[in-house]
Amino acid sequence: xxxxxxxxxxxxxxxxxxxxxxxxxxxxxxxxxxxxxxxxxxxxxxxxxxxxxxxxxxxxxxxxxxxxxxxxxxxxxxxxxxxxxxxxxxxxxxxxxxxxxxxxxxxxxxxxxxxxxxxxxxxxxxxxxxxxxxxxxxxxxxxxxxxxxxxxxxxxxxxxxxxxxxxxxxxxxxxxxxxxxxxxxxxxxxxxxxxxxxxxxxxxxxxxxxxxxxxxxxxxxxxxxxxxxxxxxxxxxxxxxxxxxxxxxxxxxxxxxxxxxxxxxxxxxxxxxxxxxxxxxxxxxxxxxxxxxxxxxxxxxxxxxxxxxxxxxxxxxxxx
Amino acid sequence: xxxxxxxxxxxxxxxxxxxxxxxxxxxxxxxxxxxxxxxxxxxxxxxxxxxxxxxxxxxxxxxxxxxxxxxxxxxxxxxxxxxxxxxxxxxxxxxxxxxxxxxxxxxxxxxxxxxxxxxxxxxxxxxxxxxxxxxxxxxxxxxxxxxxxxxxxxxxxxxxxxxxxxxxxxxxxxxxxxxxxxxxxxxxxxxxxxxxxxxxxxxxxxxxxxxxxxxxxxxxxxxxxxxxxxxxxxxxxxxxxxxxxxxxxxxxxxxxxxxxxxxxxxxxxxxxxxxxxxxxxxxxxxxxxxxxxxxxxxxxxxxxxxxxxxxxxxxxxxxx
Numbered sequence: 001x002x003x004x005x006x007x008x009x010x011x012x013x014x015x016x017x018x019x020x021x022x023x024x025x026x027x028x029x030x031x032x033x034x035x036x037x038x039x040x041x042x043x044x045x046x047x048x049x050x051x052x053x054x055x056x057x058x059x060x061x062x063x064x065x066x067x068x069x070x071x072x073x074x075x076x077x078x079x080x081x082x083x084x085x086x087x088x089x090x091x092x093x094x095x096x097x098x099x100x101x102x103x104x105x106x107x108x109x110x111x112x113x114x115x116x117x118x119x120x121x122x123x124x125x126x127x128x129x130x131x132x133x134x135x136x137x138x139x140x141x142x143x144x145x146x147x148x149x150x151x152x153x154x155x156x157x158x159x160x161x162x163x164x165x166x167x168x169x170x171x172x173x174x175x176x177x178x179x180x181x182x183x184x185x186x187x188x189x190x191x192x193x194x195x196x197x198x199x200x201x202x203x204x205x206x207x208x209x210x211x212x213x214x215x216x217x218x219x220x221x222x223x224x225x226x227x228x229x230x231x232x233x234x235x236x237x238x239x240x241x242x243x244x245x246x247x248x249x250x251x252x253x254x255x256x257x258x259x260x261x262x263x264x265x266x267x268x269x270x271x272x273x274x275x276x277x278x279x280x281x282x283x284x285x286x287x288x289x290x291x292x293x294x295x296x297x298x299x300x301x302x303x304x305x306x307x308x309x310x311x312x313x314x315x316x317x318x319x320x
Numbered sequence: 321x322x323x324x325x326x327x328x329x330x331x332x333x334x335x336x337x338x339x340x341x342x343x344x345x346x347x348x349x350x351x352x353x354x355x356x357x358x359x360x361x362x363x364x365x366x367x368x369x370x371x372x373x374x375x376x377x378x379x380x381x382x383x384x385x386x387x388x389x390x391x392x393x394x395x396x397x398x399x400x401x402x403x404x405x406x407x408x409x410x411x412x413x414x415x416x417x418x419x420x421x422x423x424x425x426x427x428x429x430x431x432x433x434x435x436x437x438x439x440x441x442x443x444x445x446x447x448x449x450x451x452x453x454x455x456x457x458x459x460x461x462x463x464x465x466x467x468x469x470x471x472x473x474x475x476x477x478x479x480x481x482x483x484x485x486x487x488x489x490x491x492x493x494x495x496x497x498x499x500x501x502x503x504x505x506x507x508x509x510x511x512x513x514x515x516x517x518x519x520x521x522x523x524x525x526x527x528x529x530x531x532x533x534x535x536x537x538x539x540x541x542x543x544x545x546x547x548x549x550x551x552x553x554x555x556x557x558x559x560x561x562x563x564x565x566x567x568x569x570x571x572x573x574x575x576x577x578x579x580x581x582x583x584x585x586x587x588x589x590x591x592x593x594x595x596x597x598x599x600x601x602x603x604x605x606x607x608x609x610x611x612x613x614x615x616x617x618x619x620x621x622x623x624x625x626x627x628x629x630x631x632x633x634x635x636x637x638x639x640x
Contacts, residue, residue, distance in 0.1 A: 004516075156633040191627055195550045196324075196594035223586030223623030227547035230515045257619060257626035266543030274516035299577065301621070303543030306577035307511055313476040 007277035009045065009239045010264055011215070012038050014292060016047040016081055017261055018247025020059050022296050028062045030295045032069055037288035038244060039073045042280040043264070047241070050081035051090040067096040083116065085133055092137045101134045101141035101179070103127055105166050108152035111189075115147075124169060131177045143183040144170045145217070149201065151192025158192075160201045164208065183213045185241070188228065191221025191259070195231035202235040215239035218262040220246060220301070225262035226270055233276065242267055245289035245300030263302040265289050269309065282309050327597035329365065329559045330584055331535070332358050334612060336367040336401055337581055338567025340379050342616050348382045350615045352389055357608035358564060359393045362600040363584070367561070370401035371410040387416040403436065405453055412457045421454045421461035421499070423447055425486050428472035431509075435467075444489060451497045463503040464490045465537070469521065471512025478512075480521045484528065503533045505561070508548065511541025511579070515551035522555040535559035538582040540566060540621070545582035546590055553596065562587050565609035565620030583622040585609050589629065602629050 015035055019026055026034075035048055048070060054061035063080065070078055077098040082088045091097045106112035109120055116123070134141050148155075149163050163186070171181045184205065202214060214237045218225040229240055241261065248260025265285045271278045282304070289305045335355055339346055346354075355368055368390060374381035383400065390398055397418040402408045411417045426432035429440055436443070454461045468475075469483050483506070491501045504525065522534060534557045538545040549560055561581065568580025585605045591598045602624070609625045 151630070151633070191623075192630065194590050194593040195547075220623060221627035222589055223546055223583060223627075224590060226543055227515075227550045227590065230547045230551070259623050259627060263543060269542050270514050270544060270547065273514040303540060303579050306575070307541035307543075307579060308473075308575075310471070310512065313471075 003236065004233050004274065004276060005236065005238045007238070007279070008233065008271060010043055010268065010278055010280060011045040011047065011079075011239060011241045012043045012244065012264055013047040013217075013241045013261060014038070014243035014245070014247040014264070016050050016060070017241070018243035018245075018292070019296070020050070020057050021248060021250060021260075022059060024295075024297050025059055026295050028066050028069065031062070031066055032071075034244075034288065034292050034295060035070060035078070036073075037291050038285070039076045041282075041284035041288050042278075043285070044075060044279065045077045045079060047079045047081060050083075051087035051094075052081070052083055064090070064094055067094050070096065072096075085129070088130075088133055092139075099137070099139050100143055101139045102143040102145060102183075103130055103141060103170060103174075104145040104147060105170060106147040107158045107163050107166060108148040108155040110154035111148050111152045114154060120166070124173065127170070127173045128177055131174070131179060141174060141177075141179040142181060143185070144181055145185040145187060147187045148189045149186040150188045150197055151190060153190050160204055163201060164204055167205065167209070181212070183215070184209075185215040185217055185239075187217035187241075188219055189217070191219040191224065193218070193228050194224050195227045198228045198231035199235055202232055202237060206236055213238060215241065217241040219248070220259035220262055223259070225259075226266055229262060229267050230270065240267060244285065245292050245302040245305060247292060247296070247300060249301060259301050263289075263300075263304070265302055265304045269304045273310070283311050323556065324553050324594065324596060325556065325558045327558070327599070328553065328591060330363055330588065330598055330600060331365040331367065331399075331559060331561045332363045332564065332584055333367040333537075333561045333581060334358070334563035334565070334567040334584070336370050336380070337561070338563035338565075338612070339616070340370070340377050341568060341570060341580075342379060344615075344617050345379055346615050348386050348389065351382070351386055352391075354564075354608065354612050354615060355390060355398070356393075357611050358605070359396045361602075361604035361608055362598075363605070364395060364599065365397045365399060367399045367401060370403075371407040371414075372401070372403055384410070384414055387414050390416065392416075405449070408450075408453055412459075419457070419459050420463055421459040422463040422465060422503075423450055423461060423490060423494075424465040424467060425490060426467040427478045427483050427486060428468040428475040430474035431468050431472045434474060440486075444493065447490065447493045448497055451494070451499060461494060461497075461499040462501060463505070464501055465505040465507060467507045468509045469506040470508045470517055471510060473510050480524055483521060484524055487525065487529070501532070503535070504529075505535040505537055505559075507537035507561075508539055509537070511539040511544065513538070513548050514544050515547050518548045518551035519555055522552055522557060526556055533558065535561065537561040539568070540579035540582055543579070545579075546586055549582060549587050550590065560587060564605065565612050565622040565625060567612060567616070567620060569621060579621050583609075583620075583624070585622055585624045589624045593630070603631050 243261035246263035562584035563581035566583035
């Protein structure tokens with residue numbers, strides 16, 4: 001385990017990826033309390049909302065109001081998601097969003113068409129426009145997110161070489177347009193990955209581009225998320241998207257009860273016990289998870305929030 | 321990952337460790353259906369019940385009837401738990417239990433006293449009597465289980481050297497009484513471990529006794545179970561106790577909602593995707609988990625049973 005990172009960064013996505021699928025529309029005031037509690041616990045980056053079609057995602061309809069009202073804590077970045085140029089425009093216009101210069105691609109042709117009505121090639125063809133739109137707003141594009149990088153319910157297993165090619169192709173487009181990829185997020189959007197696949201794909205990426213900062217966006221759909229995160233850390237991944245309480249599960253028929261994002265506090269527990277710094281107060285984060293559970297109105301799948309932290313044992317002599 | 325085992329054995333403990341804490345007394349007939357479904361899925365070893373005080377554990381009061389009625393499948397071992405000489409006597413007398421010559425110790429002085437009303441030293445002092453009782457029944461003693469090997473809610477972190485000393489002391493007692501330790505089970509009884517601790521303790525044990533067959537008994541109390549199992553496999557662990565659906569959670573106040581044993585089908589999923597043979601039909605096991613969920617009458621925490629297996633993609637061209 002000697003190649004584990006000394007510290008990792010948690011990017012809390014519960015207020016966005018977590019809440020967007022919840023049946024109860026969480027009022028802006030409760031979202032603000034949730035976001036504050038998460039920041040208070042020491043999380044330095046929070047995806048607070050998304051600028052998407054409010055008809056498609058009613059839970060995110062208050063994005064403008066939310067960002068207007070966040071009382072920003074120093075040192076904390078309050079990020080957002082956008083999926084099309086109009087969303088990016090709204091985020092820029094809002095003026096309170098901590099902007100990222102990010103592009104996204106999906107490794108599954110079936111899923112990208114279903115999700116965006118565009119092919120992979122068409123998505124690449126639009127990248128120069130995205131870069132231009134970012135540049136106009138003074139935002140440097142340096143980041144790529146690859147969705148469904150491990151497998152897709154609509155297509156099956158994703159060949160690793162395809163992911164490598166997608167990254168390569170994005171890099172070339174960025175190079176051609178005066179920017180440079182330094183940050184790569186691999187998303188196991190539908191929870192297909194296991195530790196072996198994490199090590200294999202992340203290993204290939206690192207071997208080819210050793211200087212990229214790597215993030216994993218993991219879903220616990222099949223119970224592998226913490227194991228996958230550990231495998232990722234062993235391969236040098238230093239950033240993780242995660243949701244307090246494991247928010248993001250599917251309450252709807254068809255996938256009812258399916259788990260959500262990797263649970264932030266369960267992964268912070270892993271890190272704390274393994275000597276990997278996160279800068280997060282685990283007990284405070286558990287309180288934020290409990291608050292979130294109260295707001296969504298049903299039990300969340302997070303384990304540490306029920307099993308308890310080990311804080312009271314930390315100061316005692318028993319630690320070997 | 322080159323040191324992963326080619327195959328691992330799952331020991332299903334749902335009918336015993338899983339059900340014992342459930343508020344609804346599952347009738348013998350339902351237990352039999354559950355046990356049959358698990359064996360049908362390809363599990364070769366099942367802890368079907370325990371011979372303990374029926375007043376203390378009413379859920380296990382039917383142990384004799386249960387073992388009498390199991391229609392044993394060839395090649396499947398139907399094991400039991402006992403905690404004192406009287407329990408062992410009952411298991412032997414039953415005549416249908418596949419007996420193990422096993423001793424147990426607990427690594428926490430606080431917990432062993434609470435649980436058995438004896439100290440660690442007193443437990444060691446009784447081992448010769450246990451060995452004699454086993455021998456009288458023609459059972460070879462070769463196995464040790466160490467409970468609370470990683471941490472204890474009543475005592476704190478367990479020093480690794482203490483666990484090594486407990487194993488060493490048991491070996492000497494076995495040697496002195498004409499038997500030999502070949503099988504060691506380390507139990508993370510209260511879900512304290514993380515992958516780092518698994519690798520460290522299992523590594524120490526393997527380094528000292530490379531020929532021991534190692535089993536992990538993991539609880540998912542703090543969300544680490546699958547990650548811990550993977551860490552264990554990376555250190556050469558080849559057997560796991562596990563519960564279908566993740567049975568064994570705590571429905572009672574105080575620890576309400578705390579997770580149970582590692583979920584069998586979630587770990588079988590890990591193995592299947594990583595090319596580690598278990599001999600288990602995952603889809604059939606998911607059906608056994610759903611049956612168990614129906615019998616206990618509340619949702620179980622297993623993830624694959626809700627997120628779905630990937631079987632339908634296995635035969636397709638997509639696999640890289």
